[in-house]
Each structure stands twice: as structure tokens, then as C-alpha cells.
Amino acid sequence: xxxxxxxxxxxxxxxxxxxxxxxxxxxxxxxxxxxxxxxxxxxxxxxxxxxxxxxxxxxxxxxxxxxxxxxxxxxxxxxxxxxxxxxxxxxxxxxxxxxxxxxxxxxxxxxxxxxxxxxxxxxxxxxxxxxxxxxxxxxxxxxxxxxxxxxxxxxxxxxxxxxxxxxxxxxxxxxxxxxxxxxxxxxxxxxxxxxxxxxxxxxxxxxxxxxxxxxxxxxxxxxxxxxxxxxxxxxxxxxxxxxxxxxxxxxx
Amino acid sequence: xxxxxxxxxxxxxxxxxxxxxxxxxxxxxxxxxxxxxxxxxxxxxxxxxxxxxxxxxxxxxxxxxxxxxxxxxxxxxxxxxxxxxxxxxxxxxxxxxxxxxxxxxxxxxxxxxxxxxxxxxxxxxxxxxxxxxxxxxxxxxxxxxxxxxxxxxxxxxxxxxxxxxxxxxxxxxxxxxxxxxxxxxxxxxxxxxxxxxxxxxxxxxxxxxxxxxxxxxxxxxxxxxxxxxxxxxxxxxxxxxxxxxxxxxxxxxxxxxxxxxxxxxxxxxxxxxxxxxxxxxxxxxxxxxxx
Ligand code: SF4
Ligand code: SF4
Ligand code: SF4
Numbered sequence: 001x002x003x004x005x006x007x008x009x010x011x012x013x014x015x016x017x018x019x020x021x022x023x024x025x026x027x028x029x030x031x032x033x034x035x036x037x038x039x040x041x042x043x044x045x046x047x048x049x050x051x052x053x054x055x056x057x058x059x060x061x062x063x064x065x066x067x068x069x070x071x072x073x074x075x076x077x078x079x080x081x082x083x084x085x086x087x088x089x090x091x092x093x094x095x096x097x098x099x100x101x102x103x104x105x106x107x108x109x110x111x112x113x114x115x116x117x118x119x120x121x122x123x124x125x126x127x128x129x130x131x132x133x134x135x136x137x138x139x140x141x142x143x144x145x146x147x148x149x150x151x152x153x154x155x156x157x158x159x160x161x162x163x164x165x166x167x168x169x170x171x172x173x174x175x176x177x178x179x180x181x182x183x184x185x186x187x188x189x190x191x192x193x194x195x196x197x198x199x200x201x202x203x204x205x206x207x208x209x210x211x212x213x214x215x216x217x218x219x220x221x222x223x224x225x226x227x228x229x230x231x232x233x234x235x236x237x238x239x240x241x242x243x244x245x246x247x248x249x250x251x252x
Numbered sequence: 253x254x255x256x257x258x259x260x261x262x263x264x265x266x267x268x269x270x271x272x273x274x275x276x277x278x279x280x281x282x283x284x285x286x287x288x289x290x291x292x293x294x295x296x297x298x299x300x301x302x303x304x305x306x307x308x309x310x311x312x313x314x315x316x317x318x319x320x321x322x323x324x325x326x327x328x329x330x331x332x333x334x335x336x337x338x339x340x341x342x343x344x345x346x347x348x349x350x351x352x353x354x355x356x357x358x359x360x361x362x363x364x365x366x367x368x369x370x371x372x373x374x375x376x377x378x379x380x381x382x383x384x385x386x387x388x389x390x391x392x393x394x395x396x397x398x399x400x401x402x403x404x405x406x407x408x409x410x411x412x413x414x415x416x417x418x419x420x421x422x423x424x425x426x427x428x429x430x431x432x433x434x435x436x437x438x439x440x441x442x443x444x445x446x447x448x449x450x451x452x453x454x455x456x457x458x459x460x461x462x463x464x465x466x467x468x469x470x471x472x473x474x475x476x477x478x479x480x481x482x483x484x485x486x487x488x489x490x491x492x493x494x495x496x497x498x499x500x501x502x503x504x505x506x507x508x509x510x511x512x513x514x515x516x517x518x519x520x521x522x523x524x525x526x527x528x529x530x531x532x533x534x535x536x537x538x539x540x541x542x543x
Contacts, residue, residue, distance in 0.1 A: 002322045018449075028461075053464045060461035062538060064443075068453035075458055076449060080538060089382065095329035096318035114318055117311015119471065120328055123253075126383045126441075128535035131467040137311030194448045197534070199440060200382055208448055 005103035011178035012105045013205035021171040023077030027163035031059040034162035039147040041136035056133045058142045082129035082142035083204030090121035112138045255528035258309040266302025270367040271404020277364030284353040292346035331373035338366035371400040385439040386432045422493035446537040457540025472533035492519020
């Protein structure tokens with residue numbers, strides 16, 4: 001059903017810390033690995049070893065350069081995956097009901113056996129979170145690793161999304177954003193987590209934590225107090241210095 | 253957006269086909285027997301041919317029946333329902349005219365309404381998308397409807413109305429282009445809002461997430477040269493509107509009407525190509541490329 005469920009209490013999602021992300025792409029690889037071997041059609045590659053390689057990924061990491069007005073430029077690494085929006089336009093546009101949002105935990109999924117591969121949902125998503133698989137011809141998107149987080153066959157510590165589990169910098173957090181007391185929600189409040197393109201009205205569940213403010217290097221030189229200030233020589237020495245400096249070939 | 257040939261063909265041909273069905277449904281003109289057979293065959297070929305072309309665009313056409321199920325929320329599903337309803341109704345109406353020389357007026361009126369609804373649903377598939385500011389505007393349905401009605405009137409031989417409809421469609425088209433050029437900026441989506449990093453400073457893409465291409469870039473980040481687009485607009489305006497208007501002003505002859513129709517279709521194909529090629533999706537912002 002492509003009618004959105006009424007807002008639920010549980011909103012599972014990710015919080016991505018742009019301060020700690022080092023841009024290593026480990027989450028990209030872990031995501032591709034898990035989602036190729038498990039739920040749904042594998043994430044295929046085309047011409048993987050050729051001149052024009054291309055493939056399906058559910059998570060991509062951009063790097064941006066941000067130039068503040070009066071400070072050095074900052075490089076910020078920026079993972080981008082489905083935000084499991086509360087008001088998901090990708091769901092309502094789907095003609096077949098293949099795209100849906102789960103009422104119980106808010107995860108947005110695609111029923112691949114009902115998808116006709118029209119691509120309209122990918123057009124409707126502002127965040128580029130959906131990619132049509134060129135081999136299976138069905139729409140692929142982040143599943144929030146629904147086949148890990150509830151999976152009793154996995155050890156407790158692995159019941160978290162593959163990208164979160166693998167991130168070496170601890171830049172990805174998983175939890176219930178619908179619960180005001182959850183650790184992940186407190187992190188969002190503390191660090192001023194924000195929505196991407198809020199003007200779209202999609203009400204993303206996933207949040208991004210901004211880079212922390214950079215401290216300023218103090219205008220202070222440890223050796224400065226020990227150096228005698230250079231004063232300009234006067235009288236004969238001054239005249240000598242000026243004359244010599246003026247000679248051709250003299251350095252100034 | 254990537255201008256896919258199947259979608260361009262579909263929206264142009266079926267737009268014309270449903271436009272023609274609209275006039276046939278209204279009884280403009282009332283035809284019976286062989287004339288009716290020819291008129292309805294042409295309309296059905298255009299409308300159904302277009303629909304078939306659009307299914308080539310699907311990854312899994314064998315599941316197309318499912319597309320009728322989500323009419324509550326999905327314009328694409330509504331389009332599927334409306335088009336089949338229109339075709340069935342008009343087939344029954346047409347059969348009456350062809351085989352029994354009887355015009356069942358209410359059936360024709362309902363068929364006409366359904367035909368025009370189909371064009372409306374097609375246009376709403378694009379107009380609903382906030383992600384493509386150029387399309388996300390009430391004037392997109394106005395554009396599709398005026399083109400479909402003008403083309404339909406032309407083929408149906410409704411000379412008086414045709415002239416007016418062509419002038420309206422041409423005006424709609426010109427305004428849609430000039431206003432469309434400003435819609436992305438007006439919508440206010442920028443790299444700053446897309447990344448949320450605007451508070452810190454000016455954002456630019458430093459390294460893309462992948463060195464090769466991907467679905468998003470192929471499908472949604474299609475860039476077309478400005479000069480190229482302007483030239484195509486001129487072609488579309490000339491062939492699609494100006495030539496048919498000039499021909500309509502001349503004394504009537506069936507050969508001339510055919511020529512006007514062919515010119516109109518060629519112009520609208522060009523216009524539809526630009527409709528997609530010029531449309532910029534906001535996902536381009538993440539790649540530092542609008543487009
Ligand atoms: S991020 Fe895109 S694909 Fe995910 S729920 Fe939101 S609109 Fe849909
Ligand atoms: S591509 Fe599949 S999931 Fe997406 S809108 Fe079409 S049918 Fe629905
Ligand atoms: S939650 Fe799972 S599917 Fe989603 S980006 Fe992370 S690894 Fe990929």
C-alpha cells in the first residue's frame with residue numbers, strides 16, 4: 001500500500017556525524033557486501049573491471065569543501081543513504097504498492113517482486129537514495145538492514161546495520177528516533193542534529209550532526225618575547241647602512 | 253532528466269490520440285460507418301501505441317497489471333486506470349457509430365471526459381514532483397492539456413477551434429519555458445540546504461562518491477547546452493505551432509491538414525525532448541551539478 005501509515009511511535013533510523021566521518025567509504029563497502037549476499041536481488045555491477053565501471057549502491061560518500069568567510073576551508077565527508085522519511089514522496093508515487101513504509105518501525109522498503117521498475121520513486125526522492133539495479137531491473141534502496149537488526153541468528157552486537165557496525169570512526173549511529181529518551185535522540189539534541197533539504201517537506205527520520213566548531217589558533221609566538229626588537233640605526237651607522245643597501249646588487 | 257525516447261513518444265502520441273478521442277466523444281465531428289472506423293482507428297493507434305511505447309520503459313512490463321492498484325495516491329496508477337477506462341468507453345461508443353450508425357451521446361461525453369482526464373493524469377506525474385522544480389507547477393498540466401486539445405482539434409478537422417487552441421497552446425508553451433527557467437532558483441534548493449553545511453560557509457563538491465557513472469547520474473543529471481536548448485525551442489515553436497497555424501489560415505485541403513499534423517507532431521516531439529532534457533533534478537546538488 002502506497003498510502004503512508006499514520007505517524008508511528010517507533011522511528012528507526014541513522015544519525016550520521018559529519019564531525020567524525022573520515023570519508024573512508026568502509027560503510028559503502030560493508031553495505032554493498034551485506035545487501036548483495038542477503039535480502040533481495042544482489043547489488044549488481046556492470047563492466048566492473050572495464051573502462052566504464054558502474055554499479056548499484058545503497059550508500060554513497062561525498063566529500064565537500066566548505067569555505068567559511070574568515071577561516072581556512074574545511075573538508076567534510078558526507079555519507080548519503082535513504083533517510084526513511086516520515087512523509088516519503090517515494091512511497092506515495094509508486095503505482096504498484098511495491099514501495100511502502102512500515103507502520104511498526106517506519107522503515108521504507110521495496111517489495112521487489114511487485115516492482116515494475118518504472119523508476120518514478122527514484123525521481124520523487126530528493127536525496128538520490130534509490131537506484132534501479134541494471135541487472136535485476138528493480139528498485140534498490142537502503143533497508144536499514146532490516147535482516148540484521150531483528151535477526152536472532154546473529155550475535156547481539158551484530159544486530160545493527162552493517163554500515164554502523166563497520167564504521168571505524170564511530171560516525172554512524174542507529175536507534176529509535178521516535179523515543180525522546182533514546183541515546184541517539186539525546187545525541188541529536190546535544191549536537192544540534194539537522195534535516196537535509198527540510199524545505200522539501202519530506203520529514204526525514206535520519207539526522208546529520210554538524211561538524212563541531214573549530215577552535216582558533218591564538219595569535220601568539222613562543223619565541224617572540226626573547227627577541228630584541230629591531231630598531232633602525234641612526235647617525236653614521238644608519239647612513240652607512242642606507243648607503244650600502246642602496247648599492248646595486250644589495251639585498252634589501 | 254534523461255530524455256528517454258519511449259516516454260517522449262508515449263506522451264506525444266497518446267496526448268494526440270486522447271485529444272482526438274475527446275473531440276470524437278463530443279461529436280465534433282459526428283462520423284459514422286467507414287469514416288468513423290478510420291477516425292477511431294487512428295485515435296486508438298495513437299493512444300494505444302503511445303501506451304505500449306511507455307511500457308518499454310518499464311523494467312518488468314510483465315507486472316504492469318499491478319500498476320492499476322494504487323490509484324489512491326499515485327498519479328501513475330491513476331493514469332493507467334484513466335487510460336484504460338477512456339479506451340474502453342470510447343471503444344463502445346465507437347462501435348455504436350461504426351456498426352450501428354448510432355450515437356450514444358452520454359457514452360461519448362463520458363469517454364471525452366475520461367480521455368482528457370488521462371492527459372491530465374499524465375501531466376500530473378511530472379507536475380507532482382517537487383524534486384524537479386521546472387515541472388512542479390500548475391502550468392505543466394495546462395501545457396499538456398492545451399497541446400493535446402490543439403492537436404486533437406486539428407486532426408478532428410475543427411478548424412475554428414483549432415486556430416484558437418493553437419494560439420493558446422503556443423502561448424502556454426512560451427510562458428512555460430520562460431518561467432520554467434527561473435523555477436529552480438525560486439524553489440530555493442541549493443547545495444547549502446542539500447548538505448545542511450551552508451551555515452559554515454560556501455559549499456562546493458570536492459570529491460564525488462564514485463569515479464564512474466551510476467543510475468542517478470545517467471537518469472537524473474542530464475546536462476544540455478543552453479544554446480542547443482534555445483535552438484530546439486525555436487524548432488519546436490516553428491514546427492509545432494507556427495507552421496500549423498499558417499496552414500490553417502490557408503484554404504482547406506486534406507493534404508494540407510495532414511502536413512500541418514505531421515509538422516505539429518514533429519514540433520511536439522522536439523518540445524517533449526527539451527521538457528526532459530532541460531529538467532533539473534535536485535539530486536544534482538549533491539554532485540555539485542545542477543541538472
Ligand atoms: S530518503 Fe528518499 S527513498 Fe528514502 S524515504 Fe526519503 S524520499 Fe524515500
Ligand atoms: S520503480 Fe518499483 S518501487 Fe519504484 S515506483 Fe516503480 S514500481 Fe514502485
Ligand atoms: S542501514 Fe544497511 S542498507 Fe542502509 S546504508 Fe547502512 S548498511 Fe546499507
